[in-house]
Amino acid sequence: MADDIIVSRDDWSLHRKGYLDQTRHKEKVEEVIKQQMGDLIVDESIILTDGKKNTKIPMRSLEEFRFRYDFNKKNHTGQGTKKMVPGEIMGREQVKGKGAAGSGAGEEPGIDIYEAEVTYEDLAKILFEELKLPNLDDKKRPLIAHDRPEFNDVRKKGLMANVDKKRTLLESIKRQAFSQKQNKEARVRISPEDLRFKTWETRPNFETNAVILAMMDTSGSMGQFEKYISRSFFFWMVRFLRLKYENVEIRFLAHHTEAKEVTEEEFFTRGESGGTRCSSVYQYALDLIDREYPPVHYNVYPVHFTDGDNIGSDNTRAMSLMKRLVEVSQVVGYGEILRTHYSSTLMSTLKRITDPKLRLVTIRDRNEVYAALKTVFS
Amino acid sequence: MDNEMRALSTIAQDIAQVARGMGLDFYPVNFEIVPAEALYTFGAYGMPVRFTHWSFGKAFYRMKTQYDLNLSRIYELVINTNPAYAFLLEGNRLIQNKLVIGHVYAHVDFFKNNRYFSRTPKDMIERMASHAEKIHEYELRYGREKVERTLDAVLAIQEHVDYRSHIGIHCKPVNEAKVNQPVKLGEGHTCLSDSCSGNSCSSNSCVGNSSIKGQSCVKPQMKNRKKRASIPYEDLWRDLLEDDHELALQPEYEDLLLYIMMFAPGLEDWQRDIVSIVREESLYFYPQIETKIINEGWATFWHARIMHELDLTEAESFDFAIMHSQVVQPSRMGLNPYYLGAKIWEYLAKVKPLDDLFELRETENDLSFIRNHLNRDLVEELNLFNFRKVGAQWQVSEIEWEKVRDNLVQQLVNGGHPSIVVLEGDYEGKGGLYLKHRHEGVDLDIVYLEKTLTLVQFLWGKSVSFETIVDTKKVIFECYNGLISRRQPS
Numbered sequence: 119m120a121d122d123i124i125v126s127r128d129d130w131s132l133h134r135k136g137y138l139d140q141t142r143h144k145e146k147v148e149e150v151i152k153q154q155m156g157d158l159i160v161d162e163s164i165i166l167t168d169g170k171k172n173t174k175i176p177m178r179s180l181e182e183f184r185f186r187y188d189f190n191k192k193n194h195t196g197q198g199t200k201k202m203v204p205g206e207i208m209g210r211e212q213v214k215g216k217g218a219a220g221s222g223a224g225e226e227p228g229i230d231i232y233e234a235e236v237t238y239e240d241l242a243k244i245l246f247e248e249l250k251l252p253n254l255d256d257k258k259r260p261l262i263a264h265d266r267p268e269f270n271d272v273r274k275k276g277l278m279a280n281v282d283k284k285r286t287l288l289e290s291i292k293r294q295a296f297s298q299k300q301n302k303e304a305r306v307r308i309s310p311e312d313l314r315f316k317t318w319e320t321r322p323n324f325e326t327n328a329v330i331l332a333m334m335d336t337s338g339s340m341g342q343f344e345k346y347i348s349r350s351f352f353f354w355m356v357r358f359l360r361l362k363y364e365n366v367e368i369r370f371l372a373h374h375t376e377a378k379e380v381t382e383e384e385f386f387t388r389g390e391s392g393g394t395r396c397s398s399v400y401q402y403a404l405d406l407i408d409r410e411y412p413p414v415h416y417n418v419y420p421v422h423f424t425d426g427d428n429i430g431s432d433n434t435r436a437m438s439l440m441k442r443l444v445e446v447s448q449v450v451g452y453g454e455i456l457r458t459h460y461s462s463t464l465m466s467t468l469k470r471i472t473d474p475k476l477r478l479v480t481i482r483d484r485n486e487v488y489a490a491l492k493t494v495f496s
Numbered sequence: 497m498d499n500e501m502r503a504l505s506t507i508a509q510d511i512a513q514v515a516r517g518m519g520l521d522f523y524p525v526n527f528e529i530v531p532a533e534a535l536y537t538f539g540a541y542g543m544p545v546r547f548t549h550w551s552f553g554k555a556f557y558r559m560k561t562q563y564d565l566n567l568s569r570i571y572e573l574v575i576n577t578n579p580a581y582a583f584l585l586e587g588n589r590l591i592q593n594k595l596v597i598g599h600v601y602a603h604v605d606f607f608k609n610n611r612y613f614s615r616t617p618k619d620m621i622e623r624m625a626s627h628a629e630k631i632h633e634y635e636l637r638y639g640r641e642k643v644e645r646t647l648d649a650v651l652a653i654q655e656h657v658d659y660r661s662h663i664g665i666h667c668k669p670v671n672e673a674k675v676n677q678p679v680k681l682g683e684g685h686t687c688l689s690d691s692c693s694g695n696s697c698s699s700n701s702c703v704g705n706s707s708i709k710g711q712s713c714v715k716p717q718m719k720n721r722k723k724r725a726s727i728p729y730e731d732l733w734r735d736l737l738e739d740d741h742e743l744a745l746q747p748e749y750e751d752l753l754l755y756i757m758m759f760a761p762g763l764e765d766w767q768r769d770i771v772s773i774v775r776e777e778s779l780y781f782y783p784q785i786e787t788k789i790i791n792e793g794w795a796t797f798w799h800a801r802i803m804h805e806l807d808l809t810e811a812e813s814f815d816f817a818i819m820h821s822q823v824v825q826p827s828r829m830g831l832n833p834y835y836l837g838a839k840i841w842e843y844l845a846k847v848k849p850l851d852d853l854f855e856l857r858e859t860e861n862d863l864s865f866i867r868n869h870l871n872r873d874l875v876e877e878l879n880l881f882n883f884r885k886v887g888a889q890w891q892v893s894e895i896e897w898e899k900v901r902d903n904l905v906q907q908l909v910n911g912g913h914p915s916i917v918v919l920e921g922d923y924e925g926k927g928g929l930y931l932k933h934r935h936e937g938v939d940l941d942i943v944y945l946e947k948t949l950t951l952v953q954f955l956w957g958k959s960v961s962f963e964t965i966v967d968t969k970k971v972i973f974e975c976y977n978g979l980i981s982r983r984q985p986s
Contacts (some may be wrong), residue, residue, distance in 0.1 A: 139553025
């Protein structure tokens with residue numbers, strides 16, 4: 119019988135198949151994420167984390183479809199640790215977050231729920247691939263662009279302070295290696311012709327200057343939904359800008375009947391009340407641009423979110439100010455959050471401005487934030 | 497060979513002797529010690545070498561995560577071939593390996609003797625390796641996307657093949673052999689497998705193999721098939737008319753994959769080959785699915801007995817007791833097949849002579865095993881019960897032993913998969929595929945049904961209709977160009 123049995127051990131360290139197919143699964147999950155981006159970016163769990171880096175977003179992994187029974191309509195057999203009584207409650211259906219298509223397979227054994235995870239960073243990466251600052255003008259930069267030295271050349275002459283020691287030594291070794299007579303002492307001698315100097319070029323430091331004016335309506339008419347949507351929008355906008363652009367400023371302006379500048383934290387957390395006068399914030403923005411961000415030097419991007427519930431008498435004034443804003447800006451975003459099918463009078467007024475630099479969006483559903491981001495920043 | 501391997505080899509031989517002495521009859525076994533990652537790969541793929549698909553990567557990731565988090569642990573994996581292959585987890589302690597080796601021999605005894613495995617190819621490792629190569633070639637030739645899309649669709653319906661046709665002709669009534677081959681292509685029969693070797697073709701994907709013996713196996717005549725593809729169902733109709741009588745005998749074809757492979761109007765040859773590959777692998781795996789309880793029970797029952805025969809130290813006995821109790825741990829939602837199976841075998845060993853047990857392991861599968869041997873004593877001892885969803889809560893519904901047994905039996909029918917049959921391949925004269933779900937009391941998951949239907953439609957090319965019952969009403973789902981509609985026939 120002895121020859122029946124073989125015990126062996128192989129080297130499996132190169133066996134990568136599982137990982138390769140796992141990568142493909144991950145790729146496919148990313149495709150799904152792209153499709154569901156609209157839903158994902160307004161997920162409360164993300165917005166509330168304030169973008170902490172290691173946040174994981176639970177994702178349903180790819181399903182393998184087949185003809186199968188409806189789990190919830192089936193009679194199952196189980197096993198108790200004690201005698202069970204008919205009618206005994208074993209558990210409740212677990213309420214899963216949205217996105218769990220169809221039946222919540224809460225306690226089904228062997229069914230995969232939420233096993234692929236995406237990090238906040240993954241999500242941001244995918245999202246930001248598609249976003250950019252539109253009409254960005256490189257020529258706009260401070261008049262005094264400071265020069266930045268770049269050591270990118272090596273020469274035979276230069277200042278002793280800038281000797282490139284490594285190259286000098288190399289030259290010396292090279293020279294002695296080529297020389298006919300072998301130096302018995304084998305000591306490295308540095309002769310003047312070995313010397314190498316680092317040298318630099320001065321380059322103007324091209325940095326594009328851009329400023330975003332985030333304007334939010336904080337009046338009493340802005341309900342939970344409206345606030346949530348505009349904050350989601352600004353949340354991603356801020357993160358996108360900080361990640362992708364080094365030299366971009368963001369100013370936060372809040373308004374009801376009057377406008378004022380607030381800190382970032384206040385902008386995202388504080389609520390106000392009162393009526394709405396949109397012209398106030400447009401005026402504030404224009405003043406700010408005038409004072410601090412001359413359009414000759416700056417790319418200016420005002421973005422305003424409101425429920426569109428403006429005092430009727432203000433609309434004309436708002437429109438003329440908006441016209442000026444559009445003139446001085448690269449792009450202006452105007453977002454209206456409303457859940458009815460009518461658009462506001464302010465929106466219909468602003469629609470008369472035909473300049474393509476004005477980008478108007480209406481958000482009626484939470485998953486439209488994604489589209490709004492793409493409309494403004496593309 | 498290092499010391500550990502030498503020791504293991506000696507132990508494996510000792511245990512083999514003990515097992516044979518107790519009456520187990522198994523193929524030679526090659527044991528291999530592998531690291532966890534390799535073992536989990538094999539577990540996810542079902543085989544050391546198999547074609548590439550993201551679903552295996554997903555399974556691998558899940559198994560690996562569970563292992564990393566210490567949630568589950570596979571100690572071994574056995575491949576049903578001759579010789580059999582068994583993979584032992586690197587880092588198993590000696591006592592663990594002893595138990596596992598006993599367990600493995602019992603599995604291999606089951607593979608060798610149980611009639612449901614009588615038709616599984618004993619060289620499946622090589623076959624699957626060659627399938628993997630072929631699919632890789634298709635990827636190079638037709639693009640990964642296309643191959644993946646085809647695989648996605650075929651894998652979605654991989655369960656829908658006629659398993660019974662592969663159990664062995666001696667189990668089937670004589671005339672079934674003919675009915676089972678509803679449509680004949682050309683002369684003789686056609687084997688679409690590239691590995692078809694003519695007269696002695698033993699390929700599982702060989703269409704003729706399942707039912708008609710002694711006929712020559714010819715390669716498909718490409719010209720003929722192309723012609724057929726250009727006039728869909730022309731041939732089908734003629735054959736059906738000629739075989740009118742047989743059609744009446746069995747108007748519902750059970751082998752959906754075979755039907756698609758042979759008659760889907762838009763499939764290219766390489767796609768048909770993928771269908772044939774998946775079908776062959778599905779037929780290989782199915783007996784393992786339908787003998788899960790009885791086979792795991794058998795192996796658990798025997799590893800316990802074999803361990804009692806070995807001279808274990810006190811510490812080893814203690815370790816063994818712990819490990820064995822982990823294996824047979826009851827689970828609350830659902831059933832632990834190791835536990836349930838072992839309990840039934842233990843019960844049978846008490847009331848029957850050993851010879852009877854060996855006979856049962858030859859003839860039964862999970863369904864008959866439960867139906868014939870799960871009795872009142874066992875149901876009560878194991879605290880089995882039925883439960884269902886009432887509102888948002890899961891509630892114990894029945895504890896009467898017959899109801900528990902019958903429910904379990906019902907869940908095992910058809911390997912737990914809904915039974916889907918083909919009624920027509922030219923529905924309403926437009927080349928549509930008409931499928932029917934044999935509703936057996938439980939509705940289907942509609943979300944899944946619709947998604948799967950679009951995949952079937954992708955394979956079929958033309959429209960696909962699907963008849964089922966939803967909330968006691970007959971409903972027909974129709975899929976065309978990936979779009980689903982549903983109607984209720986009056």
